[in-house]
Amino acid sequence: MKTLFKTNLLLIAVMAFVVSLASCQDSKWNTDIDSTYKKALKSKKDVILLFTADWTDENSNVLEEIFCKKEFTKKYSKKYLFANVTLLQQDFITMELGENATQEQIDAAQKLQAEYEKKNEMVQNYSVKNFPDLFIVSGEGYVLSHVEFDQEKWTEELVDEKISQAVKESEELKNLLLEVRSTKGVEKAKAIDKFVNTSPKQYNTCLKDLILEYSSLDPENQTGLLGSYELGAAYYISFDAITAGEDPSVAFIDAINANHMTKLQQQEAYYMASYSLANSQIPDYERIYEYLQKAYDIDPQSEYAPEISTALESIKKYNEAVENVTKEAETEQ
Numbered sequence: 001m002k003t004l005f006k007t008n009l010l011l012i013a014v015m016a017f018v019v020s021l022a023s024c025q026d027s028k029w030n031t032d033i034d035s036t037y038k039k040a041l042k043s044k045k046d047v048i049l050l051f052t053a054d055w056t057d058e059n060s061n062v063l064e065e066i067f068c069k070k071e072f073t074k075k076y077s078k079k080y081l082f083a084n085v086t087l088l089q090q091d092f093i094t095m096e097l098g099e100n101a102t103q104e105q106i107d108a109a110q111k112l113q114a115e116y117e118k119k120n121e122m123v124q125n126y127s128v129k130n131f132p133d134l135f136i137v138s139g140e141g142y143v144l145s146h147v148e149f150d151q152e153k154w155t156e157e158l159v160d161e162k163i164s165q166a167v168k169e170s171e172e173l174k175n176l177l178l179e180v181r182s183t184k185g186v187e188k189a190k191a192i193d194k195f196v197n198t199s200p201k202q203y204n205t206c207l208k209d210l211i212l213e214y215s216s217l218d219p220e221n222q223t224g225l226l227g228s229y230e231l232g233a234a235y236y237i238s239f240d241a242i243t244a245g246e247d248p249s250v251a252f253i254d255a256i257n258a259n260h261m262t263k264l265q266q267q268e269a270y271y272m273a274s275y276s277l278a279n280s281q282i283p284d285y286e287r288i289y290e291y292l293q294k295a296y297d298i299d300p301q302s303e304y305a306p307e308i309s310t311a312l313e314s315i316k317k318y319n320e321a322v323e324n325v326t327k328e329a330e331t332e333q
Helices: 007-022 033-043 057-067 070-078 103-125 158-183 184-197 203-215 226-243 250-257 263-278 286-297 305-332
Strands: 046-053 081-088 133-137 144-148
Touching: 033 046, 033 081, 046 057, 046 158, 057 158, 070 081, 070 144, 070 158, 081 144, 103 203, 133 158, 144 158, 184 203, 203 226, 226 250, 226 263, 250 263, 263 286, 263 305, 286 305
Parallel strands: 046 081
Antiparallel strands: 046 133, 133 144
């Protein structure tokens, strides 16, 4: 989806982007998140990741009074790098450029749109609900701890207290991550499983690369967990297929055909194959029904069976309605 800005709004948006970060321009805060993560891995540091937005006074106060101060970065710079994802009101402007826009203006608008999409993806991946929001993450971008402030007023003392608490809470995941980094093969697969299951579930999207890697580490299923990770990987692959306009059900069917899943996992996979097809650009209702039926037949007594049965009945009625309309159309001809 391409959404570009009008020429007269483009300069305003770019200027607002610079101004919103001006108060921190002399500090160690970085807005290039990918580059910061790479530097963190190279320097063996973690990252303090701050999400802010320009539509509340609280965000500008927090930046000015706490995070942009050299005292803050000096205190934590021995063990951490600093990254700031700033959402701007201008990011949400979705107007087209005028007919006489130059290529330079078009390129600038597309770059700004790409930046917005990247920031929006990060907000979703880190389950950000409020601004400002603060995380301690690894160089891979894995959440080690979430610094929760609820609705409390942010003060230097409170931030120090909360970060100290978050640092202690991050130790378990940091140790498990060291094991992931230092092992290979099946041992790494076991380490990944420990890390994934210890990490808060709401941040699983950040662990996509580990979940996708698992099957290559344990191809013989020595851990007995391969089916579970193949199913988990299918969710990510299916989502990417939808984005690319491809068949999203293939990932789940391939996972089933690998023959490593339990019956309950197979039932879930067939159900998700049908569900992903129903949400694709061109739903194939015959295959949707086929996959639902296969899901139901695996175990009619399972916890998923009632929901699958209801979906089957709905698709059956839809298919019958389509057939009736088709027959009526043929009769009229």
